[in-house]
Amino acid sequence: MSIHNSSLSNAERKADPKPSNKNNEATESATILMTGSTGFIGKEVVKQLGGSQAQLLLLVRSESKARKALNAYGVTDFSRITCIQGDLSAPGLGLSDADRERALQANIIIHAGGTMDVTLKPLVAEQIFMNGAREIAELAEEIQRTHGLRHMIHVVGFMSPYGRKDSPSGSSTDEDRGNKPNRQRSLLSRYFHSESAYEHMKFEADRYIRQHAEQHSYALSVVNPSTVVGPHPTGITEQTGGIGMMIQAMRRRRMPLIPGGPQHWLPLVSNDVVAQTIVFLTRDRNPSGGTYPLLSRKADSPDMKELIRLLAAELDVSAPRWSVPLPIIHAAMKAGGTKISGIPPESIAFITKQEFGVQQTERLFQRMGQKLPEVSDLLPYVTADLDYRFSYPSQEDLPQGWTRTRKGSLAVLVHEGQGEPWVIVHGLMSGADDMLPLGNALWSMTGNPVWLVDLAGFGRSPVLRNEAKRKAFTGQVEAVKSVLEEVQGPVHLVGHSVGAAIAAVVMQESGRDNIQLAMLQPVWGASKDGLQRLISRFPRRMLQGLLSRMTPQQVAAQLNRADASEINPTLLEGYSRRASSGLKSPRIAGANADLFHWIQSHPYDKVLQTNVNAQCTLMAWGTTDKGYARPENIHSSVQHVELPYGHQFPLFHAEETASLLLKWKMNRSERLN
Template identity: 50%
Template sequence: MNLTNWGQTVLFMTGSTGFIGKETVRQLVEKTNIHMLLLVRSEQRARTALESYGVRNFERITFIRGDLSLPGLGLVQADREHIKQASILLHAGGTMDITLERETAEQIFMQGAKEIAQLAEDIQRQRSGGLRHFIHVVGFMSPYGQGVRQGEHMEVSHKGSQESAYEEMKFKADGYIREHAKQHGYPLSVINPSTVVGPRPTGETEQTGGIGILIGAVQRGFMPVVPGGSSYWLPLVENDVVAEILVFLIQDNSPLGGTYPLLARKEESPNMKELLNVITTQLSVPKPAGALPLSWIQRLMSLGGSRISGIPAQSLAFITDRTFPVQETEVLLKRMGRSWPDIREQLPFVIADLDYRLLPKPEEGASPAHYTRSRLGNLAMLGWEGEGEPWVIVHGLLQSADDLLPLGSQLHRLTGNPVWIVDLAGFGRSPVHPEQDAFTGQVQALIDALSEMQAPIKLVGHSVGASVAAAALQLSGRTDCRLALLQPVADNARDGRFKPMLRLPRRVGRVLLRARPRQSWARMFRSSRGDVMEEAGVERLAERVHGYLRSPRIAGAHVDLLRWIHLGHRQTASFWDTYGNVRDMGHEADPLVVWAEKDLDYYFPTRLHTGYQKVDVPYGHYFPVFQFEQTAQILIDWAEGGHMNNKGQESELRYGN
């Protein structure tokens, strides 16, 4: 393999499957013609990780098997010679685990730094033109960019202890590479990302060890005070911003080198009090009552608080009262033609994503492949691109968009249309809505989301999601949308078991809902076997719902909509007319209503306005989840006009067994 014959810039990169690395590879594939040599422990796992992240083109990617913790990176000689053809080195490798033991941290960070530096030296000495650029990614608390030289005192908390090994070894590696670059005369750019969160627009933050520790503590009720108070802050940066800067530097033909802390100015960023207020608002829990000195909290954690709360004492080191020299970073951003983004706009989505990600989830089978995460308005969504008129699906109670992925996948496979499944506000990965009234807030959030889709759509809602979809379509005044209602729910509940709990204050009702044991959910699902679930399926669903409601945000959103259903917090007399009014607004096709006859919790809304097409199925309430193939076929038949009577007539059809 003679890479020089390609006539391309060649990059050797470590950390390509990490949180920053995957986004960097994706942007390099999409924006450049650079060839990448990626150091990975397993080609198959690396390829799978990159494909899952959205990397589709591997023509300019060569995987090289190796390991940062091994002597010589574990490289065979032939691969070592290939790497020497690279003109740029990007070292972004290393485990994100602040609890690493000292020996492991030293192997990964110090040993890895020495081996990468040796490669840089070999390239600088042997390659024609030398090494064009060495780019090193290391944490923002590293002191070496602040004028501290190798061998001088480092400001690392608990220096020399087992707890500080992660930070200490990363920073020593930074100092070593700086000295090596100076000694051998190659350009070095050091990128110091602050705590990294997910990219726009989704905020998808798979790296849960940063701000995720703080969100998890609030989720479990272990953050009643502000650590350090309002003079402290937790600097944050999105991983796509980090990747954009790395891609710019990789393409720089005449790099000057430098140190670039990736964080906003302290005075332009949320302080710890503001950050905790945003987190508690999104998670629907009380705001912190006062503040405690950070040193006190660290002491409490080291005395056993970490075992109780799950907050490692060393994780608090990322909360700081320091300011950082960002002038060099701002000059770089100016060269790029952009400014530093305000993290406040992204925080609600990061918080919702991590809140959902940190919940316990049962082992599931293989999920549909190649769906993408995106955002519609202020609602998170999952789905697939395609051709033709999009389907937009809204889930019901005890669900999120994930639960309807099999239905969405089937619709996409059979029609080729775009299919998008949204999370209601406060459910799944969507932030809470600001409205006081639960149903009004959900409807407005969906109206705002649908306003971003100007073309005709097919809008499908299940359970209370059907009510939200119908009301949103009516209030938006749109006549270019078709409406399908699967087991619509408003005031048609048979089961009153939730009513006593729902009459209590919201906070109490939410605590009771979160505390409901898994066995109780299993009994409820077992009593309604209309969805033809095996016993293992019942247990898995009960475990899923029990874990899902551990989030105070999601439990609160459920309590709000359950109150709307069971306690009459709405104008019931006019609500059902919504469905008929959709027909009267000038739509050419009648709304579809699919009703599951074995649903024991809800009865068919007899006051439903006429002028719809009705299909009966012999299942239970959750048929769109469990009988997704039949549900997809019903929806396709309706969309294509097949098996349906004339417009304006109620059609009684039966699908299933």
């Protein structure tokens, strides 16, 4: 059976319905069979469906692993979720008789399953995508025949040629597909060709399901996400393929040329927008189906030259100036360039010159009551998150109770609680994750909310930009102030090292009288170490490069030189390894270099000059710190505490530091009462 142009299914032959919003929402109960529920898009769909009355049947290979993955993503209510064990690549989906009966109770199918791996071998890609399409289609046919399938929603990449006005006929059959295109293609054309088996089989699955929906008369909506990035507002992108491959190459300074040039672009969409679209489609009472490319118009999106420039700025590397046609880049990668760039030739397949018809998508979003969101504002957070993942490839899962989010303009780790929050700002060569032991101890002792802040350019926070980048310290102050703007009542602000100096100025400039400040080993003067003073005078790029080459052993040696107290070897080794890994990122190394320069060249001499601020402030000083001198211009009303430790005591003595902070809080409360 052939498909001709836009006449792709019953759904495609119908005109898009007029905006009707809630009037078109399904009122009868929905039972949704879903594949790909633990994928990057799927987990967000399950999360967003959590507030509905729909019953979810999730096809998973392992129920325990699926529950763990969903739970880590924030899905905690499984009362309407049933996991059925199966495999897209297995005959009959590998379902038991009982699970197949459960699957046949569905009246909506979301087919979003399949591995995101552009390097899949042809046989593996066919087993996953084509076998999965055939088996899901067979279930759809049986459901349609027995009690009616309300809606099939298929998620397939935006480069699929099917469903467009100029789409191919799709008349090829299983027999003539195989390797025939490869046999007909010359050696030269194969060498310059960029379509992967992953793409090819996904598109063939798209064609197959469209044909099947036409033949068996059920409504089919095809959702075509462009390259998918993390959700608003955090941009957390666990799927490191796609744009992540370019970011990996750029951070390693292995992308000397712009792939494609100003005529090309890389369409992007966030996974929460994809999920919103799918969830909305599940609620249609009388779905008409259609094809919905999820991307902005090309004219409203950055071209490749602009995109690479934006990524380079976020990664703190130099942007390439010259562009090269994609076929030449693809050929160079196949000839050995992959070993240099670290990315496979298939990775450039998502860069395109094409414009996509998004009128049907825009009409759908009108029905949803919104516009297709732009990704531009999210891109700095996506870039920082992916750079962080590449910097810490062996990162562990967060301890229970902690979530990653965004406060103001910065990435923040949050543990919810009751009462006045603790907002903790880290120091040099560290990040929010390094403050987790202190955060855990504070939460355990107080039950208060705890926010661990990544300074701009550190951890998962984007770099400072424009004027703020040239004024690193004041830019960090403004960024932390944006975090505190999300706290309406009193707050305990804690800063370590240069983070203490930043926190002190935040308190001073905020104009608020409900901030209590704890400065832990505050630094706003040059180091006592002559070598560090010398290095801190180096030009920024040179200092950035020196920091990026620091080994874990060198980090540990520097700490031991600056700290006369004994540090737990296990804690020291873990910290040194993390610090060295983080500094491999030009972004993180650059942010550290900027603050090293500030410490050396621009000591802040106007901290805590008001009596009101000073009376709300604690300074804790480790007396064995051989790297920095105790600040001399501390107001006399500041409460002073000494500890027999060195500069990094909040990291290596978290319990004692938390006890100190709690005692200070209680003493202050008693004085106020």
